[in-house]
Amino acid sequence: MTNKWSKISLLLLAILLVATACGKGNEGASDPGKDSAEKQITLTFWHHYSTASPEEKTLTGVLIPKFEAENRGIKVKPVAIPWDDLHKKLQIGGSGGDLPDVARLDIIWVPEFQKRGLLQPLDERFSDFNEIAEGLLEGPLSTAKVGEHYYGLPLNTNTKVLFWNKDMLGQSGIDKAPETAEEFFTALGKIKAKYDKSWGYGEPALQGWNILPWIWSNGGDILSPDFTTADGYLNSEATIDIVTKLRAAYASGQLAGFKPGDVPVTEGHAGGSYAMMAEGPWAVAQFQSQFGDFAFEMAPFPEGSAGSVQVLGGEDLGIFSEDKQEEAWKFVKFMVSEAAQVEMGKIGQIPVNLDAMENPEIKAVDYYAPFLEQLKTAKARPPIESWPQIDGVLSDTMSSIFMTDKDIKSELDAAVTKIDGLLQIN
Template sequence: MNIRRIPILLYVLVLLALVLSACAPASTTPPPTGVVETVVVEKEKVVTPTAAPEGPVTISFWHAYNADVEAKFLEQTIIPAFEAQHPNIKVQAVLVPYDQFRRKLLIALSGGTAPDVARVDIIWVPELADQGALAKLDETMTDFETLKDQMLPGPLSTNFFQGHYYGLPLDTNTRVLVYNKAMFAAAGIEKPPATVDEFLAACEKIKQLGEGKYCFADGGTYAWAVNPWIWSFGGDITDPQITKASGYVNSPETAAAYQFLKDGVDNGYIHPGIKGGGVDAWGGFAKDEIAMLLEGPWFPPLFGSQFPDKDYGLALMPAGKGGSISVVGGEDIVIFQQSQHKEAAAEFVRFMLSEETQLKWVETGQMPVLKSAGDSEVIKNHPFFGIFLEQLKTAKARTPHPAWARMEEKLTNTGQAILAGEGTVQENLDRLATDLDALLASSQ
């Protein structure tokens, strides 16, 4: 299909490092950082495409799977299986290193050479959709509603923007509570805390173990770290329509979550590294200095390879007024508006989201996004995916909005000010609400 385009204007300005979807193996940190660039574009205008050409077509699939395991699995197992089922469609896989991905993608969009389909970070979807770069899958795919209903709601929500779905979840992750069995036994704690009140009771017992013993540790006040507490306390960052922060980020519930974190630091329950000084959380956990962490599905294999003899347990996020709610990470699969082979690209999306393919990816450590996956023998027999899929039933995504990078910078700085005692919790959150309202208004 031939598509006529108006070129995209691209202005690139390197601004800041952005927290993304996985944590560094040596400590509790946000997802990997990449370069974030402010982009000003003209939204793409597309005319009705002509009929698809006869014969085989080739679609390009850009991704940032790791080269050693995931990319090889894609090229040696997944793509051959797809092409065997669809002999008229060939897939050209293009591995783009994560730290270069966003920049190369924006340049390709500017030059009219975007891929047909891509695996992108969940926080990029609103920005790309706002630029007019992505196809609306709820209009492009006739079976979209059927596919949509099969997805876990948290990962699915990362694809919704201004009334349309611009992608579907491809793989996912979340954070659950990891607890140190040796420290629990020494403190006389019989089971992991199921509620915030039980968490605080456990912290008081851990504190009695002596100086240098901490109940909990995390790497900072970015959304990946604080949002699970905000949501579990019943608070939020914005209204559901993402039009205002006032009344939400400065609500009594959100304030209670920040007060909880500040009290935890002041009382010696939470390692002071959360104030921005850094913490070797995994090392401290292994040496029985830290009793609890929030970690993702990368923790068991990576921590186990470093500390094979350390015993630990996994449990759900402690529940508060809002329930047990953690944060969603992962990647989405999208089709680009520039693609001349949208039907073929849609077939590849369907294949990647089939239960058979989703469960194949489990052997590489990728978590499936289908509701049905939890009932499969593959997951039931998996050593640790079950607890993460259970947490994903209630997990939420960080605010899906084009201005999110700037919003999170202000959120992080506000958290640091609160923990440092620079003004009251409410004063800081009221200022944050005003700042976020301005960002939301300017992006509408």
């Protein structure tokens, strides 16, 4: 009897052990899900796409969901911040430690944040950097290089072309857009003779973005190739020559747009105040949305002795993250991939991905063609930390030259002294 109950006890014990093991097995089955949730990585992405803009809608409604579907375990939290506020927030965050994992940066910010040690050197961190970089436009890619290393990848690019009013030029006896600087200045005089209350050309500011194309195309520059001095460049004969011609055009009432109270340039071009202007693809969108009846024309920027050289604009993607670098790199690579670039390209962001530029959907955007051609010779502003301050000196100097009859070389010499001082500080 005792032996019988012993056997029963052993059987019950075995059943209990199996049940316990099964219970542990079920408990273990829930752990992977829990561990998976704990391993979920969230990337913060600060950008300056306007809220509810087509770009922001495509980012949040198309691109991020696609990236997350292709990269299980990585979530992206986009944060929209206005351009100037984003710059300040990154500056403050760099001091306080509150920074995003990835950010969309104006190309002129990269040297500043690189010098502060906030951006990751991508070509040193990631073994496939060169493979990715080879598939991108060389000009935009150069904007992310500081010294010997790359601290970002280009996200989108832009430049400016010459917009011209075919009717105004035709009425002035000009049957095509001016192809050279000489033809341009001759056209200004003819337009003024026909349209006394209008201007041949509108320029909204006198900063580097506006003035450098004229200087570069005329064979001048603002800094030496190694960015160590402005002497012999900003005050060179080539620079003096083109600035003299531009000031004479302004003094003759042939050029306007940069003074407070002047007719806004893009609106003024559509309204007949300015026969010509140099602007980017955003002007096309503005014409189409606000001035549907205006028949605008586009042409290459007028050639000088050095060719037709416009300024390169755009944004780069930079990685700030210290502990999520691999995940951040995956997101950056996705954003510069053909698929993502095509999606953004369809709504007005000129791609930097070479395959995307050849994509039929991008080629179908008819107004891209002049900009893509101009990009072949576009040039980036100096990739140095002190550029914002140098740009301020340039703008102030040009304002003084245009608004007064001061000696141009003397004004440029004074600017050289200030700029060289800034270069020494940095």
